[in-house]
Amino acid sequence: MTDIAGQAAVQPTHFKNAHVSAAHEARTAEKNSKTYFLFWTYLMTDLLMFAGLFAAFAVLRGNTFGGPNEKDIYSLSLVLAETIILLVSSYTAGIAVYAAGRKRIKTTITLLAITGALGAAFLTLELTEFAHLIGEGNSFQRSGFLSSYFSLVGTHGLHITAGLLWLTILLVFLAKRGLSDSMIRKITLFGTFWHFLDIVWIFIFSIVYLMGVSL
Amino acid sequence: MNRVVSYSTGLLLAMMLTITAFSLVLTRAIAASTVIIAVVLVLAMIQLAVQLFFFLHLGQGEDSKWNAVQFCFTFGAVIVVVLASVWIMTHLNYNMTPEQVRQYINDQSTF
Amino acid sequence: MKELLLGRLEWSSLPHEWFTIGGTGALISMALFCVALLTYFHRWKWLWKEWLTSTDPKRIGIMYMVVAALMLFRGALDAIMIWLQQSIAVGANHGYLAGAHFQQIFTAHGDIMVFFATMGFLVGLMNLVVPLQIGARDLASPFLNTLGFWLYVAGAILINMFFVFGGEFAAAGWLAQAPLAELQYNPGVGVDYWIWSLQVSGLGTLLGGINFLATIIKMRAPGMTLLRMPPFTWATLCSSVMIITIFPILAITIAMLTLDRYLGMHFFTAGGGGNPMMYVNLIWMWGHPEVYVLIIPAYGVYSEIVATFSQKRLSGYISNVIGLGLVALISQLVWLHHFFTMGAGADVNAAFGISTELIVIPTAILLFSWIMTLYRGRIRFKSPLMWFLAFISTFTFGGMAGMLLAFPAADYQVHNSLFLIAHFHTMIIGGALFGIFAAITYWFPKFIGFTLNERLGKYAVILWLTGFITAFTPLYILGFMGATRRLDHYTNPSWQPLFIMAALGFTILAAGAAMQVLQVIVSIVQRRKNRDTTGDPWNARSLEWSTPSPVPYYNFAATPVVTSRDAFWEMKQAGKQPKKRYEDIELSRNTPHGIYIAIGAFIFGFAMVWHMFLLAALMLIAMIAFAIIRTFDDDTEYILPASKVKALEEARQA
Numbered sequence: 001m002t003d004i005a006g007q008a009a010v011q012p013t014h015f016k017n018a019h020v021s022a023a024h025e026a027r028t029a030e031k032n033s034k035t036y037f038l039f040w041t042y043l044m045t046d047l048l049m050f051a052g053l054f055a056a057f058a059v060l061r062g063n064t065f066g067g068p069n070e071k072d073i074y075s076l077s078l079v080l081a082e083t084i085i086l087l088v089s090s091y092t093a094g095i096a097v098y099a100a101g102r103k104r105i106k107t108t109i110t111l112l113a114i115t116g117a118l119g120a121a122f123l124t125l126e127l128t129e130f131a132h133l134i135g136e137g138n139s140f141q142r143s144g145f146l147s148s149y150f151s152l153v154g155t156h157g158l159h160i161t162a163g164l165l166w167l168t169i170l171l172v173f174l175a176k177r178g179l180s181d182s183m184i185r186k187i188t189l190f191g192t193f194w195h196f197l198d199i200v201w202i203f204i205f206s207i208v209y210l211m212g213v214s215l
Numbered sequence: 216m217n218r219v220v221s222y223s224t225g226l227l228l229a230m231m232l233t234i235t236a237f238s239l240v241l242t243r244a245i246a247a248s249t250v251i252i253a254v255v256l257v258l259a260m261i262q263l264a265v266q267l268f269f270f271l272h273l274g275q276g277e278d279s280k281w282n283a284v285q286f287c288f289t290f291g292a293v294i295v296v297v298l299a300s301v302w303i304m305t306h307l308n309y310n311m312t313p314e315q316v317r318q319y320i321n322d323q324s325t326f
Numbered sequence: 327m328k329e330l331l332l333g334r335l336e337w338s339s340l341p342h343e344w345f346t347i348g349g350t351g352a353l354i355s356m357a358l359f360c361v362a363l364l365t366y367f368h369r370w371k372w373l374w375k376e377w378l379t380s381t382d383p384k385r386i387g388i389m390y391m392v393v394a395a396l397m398l399f400r401g402a403l404d405a406i407m408i409w410l411q412q413s414i415a416v417g418a419n420h421g422y423l424a425g426a427h428f429q430q431i432f433t434a435h436g437d438i439m440v441f442f443a444t445m446g447f448l449v450g451l452m453n454l455v456v457p458l459q460i461g462a463r464d465l466a467s468p469f470l471n472t473l474g475f476w477l478y479v480a481g482a483i484l485i486n487m488f489f490v491f492g493g494e495f496a497a498a499g500w501l502a503q504a505p506l507a508e509l510q511y512n513p514g515v516g517v518d519y520w521i522w523s524l525q526v527s528g529l530g531t532l533l534g535g536i537n538f539l540a541t542i543i544k545m546r547a548p549g550m551t552l553l554r555m556p557p558f559t560w561a562t563l564c565s566s567v568m569i570i571t572i573f574p575i576l577a578i579t580i581a582m583l584t585l586d587r588y589l590g591m592h593f594f595t596a597g598g599g600g601n602p603m604m605y606v607n608l609i610w611m612w613g614h615p616e617v618y619v620l621i622i623p624a625y626g627v628y629s630e631i632v633a634t635f636s637q638k639r640l641s642g643y644i645s646n647v648i649g650l651g652l653v654a655l656i657s658q659l660v661w662l663h664h665f666f667t668m669g670a671g672a673d674v675n676a677a678f679g680i681s682t683e684l685i686v687i688p689t690a691i692l693l694f695s696w697i698m699t700l701y702r703g704r705i706r707f708k709s710p711l712m713w714f715l716a717f718i719s720t721f722t723f724g725g726m727a728g729m730l731l732a733f734p735a736a737d738y739q740v741h742n743s744l745f746l747i748a749h750f751h752t753m754i755i756g757g758a759l760f761g762i763f764a765a766i767t768y769w770f771p772k773f774i775g776f777t778l779n780e781r782l783g784k785y786a787v788i789l790w791l792t793g794f795i796t797a798f799t800p801l802y803i804l805g806f807m808g809a810t811r812r813l814d815h816y817t818n819p820s821w822q823p824l825f826i827m828a829a830l831g832f833t834i835l836a837a838g839a840a841m842q843v844l845q846v847i848v849s850i851v852q853r854r855k856n857r858d859t860t861g862d863p864w865n866a867r868s869l870e871w872s873t874p875s876p877v878p879y880y881n882f883a884a885t886p887v888v889t890s891r892d893a894f895w896e897m898k899q900a901g902k903q904p905k906k907r908y909e910d911i912e913l914s915r916n917t918p919h920g921i922y923i924a925i926g927a928f929i930f931g932f933a934m935v936w937h938m939f940l941l942a943a944l945m946l947i948a949m950i951a952f953a954i955i956r957t958f959d960d961d962t963e964y965i966l967p968a969s970k971v972k973a974l975e976e977a978r979q980a
Contacts, residue, residue: 033278036278036282037278037281037282040282040285041285044285044286044288044289047289047290047293048289048292048293048296050293051292051293051296051297052296054293054296054297055296055297055300055301056300058297058300058301059300059301059304076237076240076241080233080237083233083237084230084233087226087229087230087233088226090266090270091222091223091225091226091270094218094222094225094270095218095219095222098218098219098222192271195266195270195271196271198266198270199263199266199267202259202262202263202266203259203263205233205236206236206255206256206258206259207256207259210236210237210240210251210252210255211252211255211256213240214240214248214251214252214255215248215252
């Protein structure tokens with residue numbers, strides 16, 4: 001059985017039932033291989049969708065239409081906090097995937113729960129930032145810049161939300177079904193998705209926030 | 216390498232790169248904005264590589280070779296989308312807009 | 327309360343104009359007719375089990391072809407209306423169509439022909455042919471395949487829903503340019519129908535692209551390296567990569583327009599800090615590669631056909647592959663040529679003018695590959711090859727027109743003129759559509775079991791070619807004379823004879839289409855005479871011809887082992903029959919979840935058009951729920967035991 005990296009996982013010495021037929025193993029490996037490829041390709045399309053949003057942001061970031069500009073509204077300390085939180089959650093997600101591959105269900109659940117908590121914290125910080133902006137009249141309707149800002153950062157936030165929803169469902173099914181081959185595959189996919197979101201965030205904090213303040 | 220070591224190294228490196236980038240901007244260590252921006256982008260690229268390698272294990276293992284190819288292609292496409300758009304749009308804005316309208320785009324709420 | 331439940335639906339949204347009443351009548355009649363047929367012949371269960379919930383790409387492929395043919399007819403109705411209007415609306419006569427209505431017609435015509443007719447045919451072909459050509463039994467994800475198909479159908483129905491509710495379609499051109507498509511200038515439901523039908527079907531297309539890429543990379547038969555794949559599979563690979571790259575851009579651009587319209591944002595508005603040209607930039611970043619997504623599979627079809635009907639292997643296979651790849655790559659770097667005249671300046675225009683011109687090089691590589699294949703071949707002039715000849719003559723001419731358009735300086739003269747219209751119709755009809763017709767004729771016996779009537783097929787080619795030349799040559803001339811596109815009325819009387827000639831061309835094209843319908847009917851009547859008993863009616867070269875006609879649902883009794891290019895041809899030359907080793911075959915079960923999710927998407931789109939946000943939210947939840955149910959279902963496949971395969975094979979050979 002392989003994970004998204006194609007690297008063979010640890011040999012299943014923890015199997016209670018050793019009658020895993022060779023054919024079944026081969027079919028699982030084949031299914032994993034296809035599924036990981038499909039999912040990775042989908043992630044590439046997601047990256048391209050973000051590219052469109054980045055392009056729109058790059059073009060519209062100066063269109064303030066009399067409203068606030070980037071220096072006026074960014075709070076770098078908040079963004080730093082968000083970044084660290086997301087980075088750590090990406091780490092815990094990775095370890096969770098590793099634990100799942102080694103059939104350590106309790107560790108997996110704990111780490112996934114931590115990942116979820118950190119993700120929720122990230123989202124809370126982001127939503128307070130948005131609410132604050134909207135509250136003072138600088139919503140996404142105010143200018144082209146704010147439209148593109150809310151949409152780019154907001155789309156990333158929507159992906160985080162979707163990830164948290166996915167995570168919840170995974171935890172529910174984990175409790176019911178344990179670490180079957182298909183559950184391990186799903187957890188691996190989730191981990192990949194979560195890493196991908198942190199990678200997009202690298203470019204958001206660099207290009208939107210850090211660059212915006214320095215322009 | 217052992218998976219836990221891989222993830223932990225990745226976390227450490229990414230943390231360092233992040234903090235470096237933020238400190239640079241927060242302390243305004245360098246005056247020239249173009250230089251800061253360039254450094255921030257380079258740090259971002261390095262962190263991208265770190266996360267691809269240590270978290271996603273890209274390119275490690277048979278199946279992952281295709282993933283690496285796909286990623287390079289997509290990354291190239293992303294660069295084209297963003298940079299070509301900026302190039303085209305700045306030219307359009309500059310060449311199409313007379314002075315007053317350029318002002319209107321940038322700051323005055325005359326409408 | 328009414329607002330919450332019904333959004334902005336009113337009584338006045340129901341049909342009350344001649345064309346909305348007519349359109350609604352037509353839709354309802356068709357639906358009733360189908361219901362009557364199915365009930366009378368007791369075929370509801372059969373339809374559900376054998377076709378609608380099937381994950382078999384052969385079934386899905388045929389369904390795509392049927393829906394695409396319907397949409398081709400639907401788009402042709404728009405074309406007829408345009409032809410009629412333009413042949414009479416000169417001087418004092420303003421024709422029979424109001425200007426606003428005319429705008430909706432050419433918009434619908436473009437969207438339906440590109441998204442639903444051509445894309446539908448091509449994805450259908452890929453479903454039918456690619457798994458067989460690579461020695462596989464299915465696509466990488468059978469579920470995504472059926473989901474993609476039903477999303478396509480949902481989009482096709484949604485784009486026609488305005489007949490029943492709303493009475494107006496988008497009137498902003500097939501790409502709904504901003505700021506015309508913004509609330510300020512188009513507050514009605516028309517643009518919203520455009521938005522949601524394209525988003526829903528666009529998602530289906532994207533899923534298809536992902537699926538085909540995974541299939542080709544991961545599921546080839548043992549021994550089939552990439553450089554041993556047949557050319558149509560290569561073309562599918564290139565198209566899939568392009569779809570994967572560009573459809574996210576379409577999705578996000580339409581999404582930004584949606585945010586402007588629904589949430590008052592300012593991406594592309596005139597004012598408020600919006601930049602309408604950014605819409606133009608992004609939409610063409612998608613739009614140009616899209617037309618290459620349409621033509622590249624046609625190139626693949628032609629490569630197959632010239633090889634088979636010259637009884638020779640494809641000449642310059644590697645150059646052909648490189649040509650396909652370069653066309654795919656370069657076509658993603660040329661989009662600005664659609665707005666040369668918008669003032670980007672000499673540097674930008676020159677760069678994109680050069681990149682556009684560069685496409686002629688890989689295209690020429692392909693052309694020479696085909697010509698060299700024919701050279702010294704033992705040529706049989708069957709109708710698929712005649713479609714190829716019709717293509718070569720028209721497409722080369724249209725391509726040269728394209729080269730003229732690629733010069734920014736020249737483009738200033740002919741941009742958005744009828745010269746442009748003639749150019750791209752030449753490419754799509756002469757290139758893609760003729761390729762689709764060739765493919766249908768070529769592969770029909772494989773999937774249906776008997777060949778099409780050859781004589782009527784040749785008549786169809788002649789009629790289509792003559793009709794096309796008659797209909798579009800006047801447009802090239804009119805373009806030079808200064809006629810712009812999308813004219814519902816003109817004042818220069820010397821143009822009218824040319825418009826009339828174009829309308830005459832339409833009647834010949836209609837005769838060609840009628841001939842094709844007649845061909846199908848006659849072929850069905852003569853099916854026993856034309857039965858394909860060998861599975862290889864054309865003495866062809868690739869693996870799909872090694873199966874019986876029609877193909878059994880498991881495709882191959884035993885997965886073939888490939889040792890060279892033109893795998894089947896080599897097997898025939900080698901002569902010996904490999905010993906049959908039957909194995910257990912894993913196949914995908916049927917699933918209704920593709921349909922359920924697509925129904926959810928359809929209702930979601932409809933609800934969003936009419937601002938029925940509660941219903942939309944419910945549908946979103948339903949779609950997610952069904953997706954969860956499906957993805958957490960571990961029992962989606964079944965095993966066909968080797969003994970059963972053996973029995974089926976022996977029964978068939980008896």
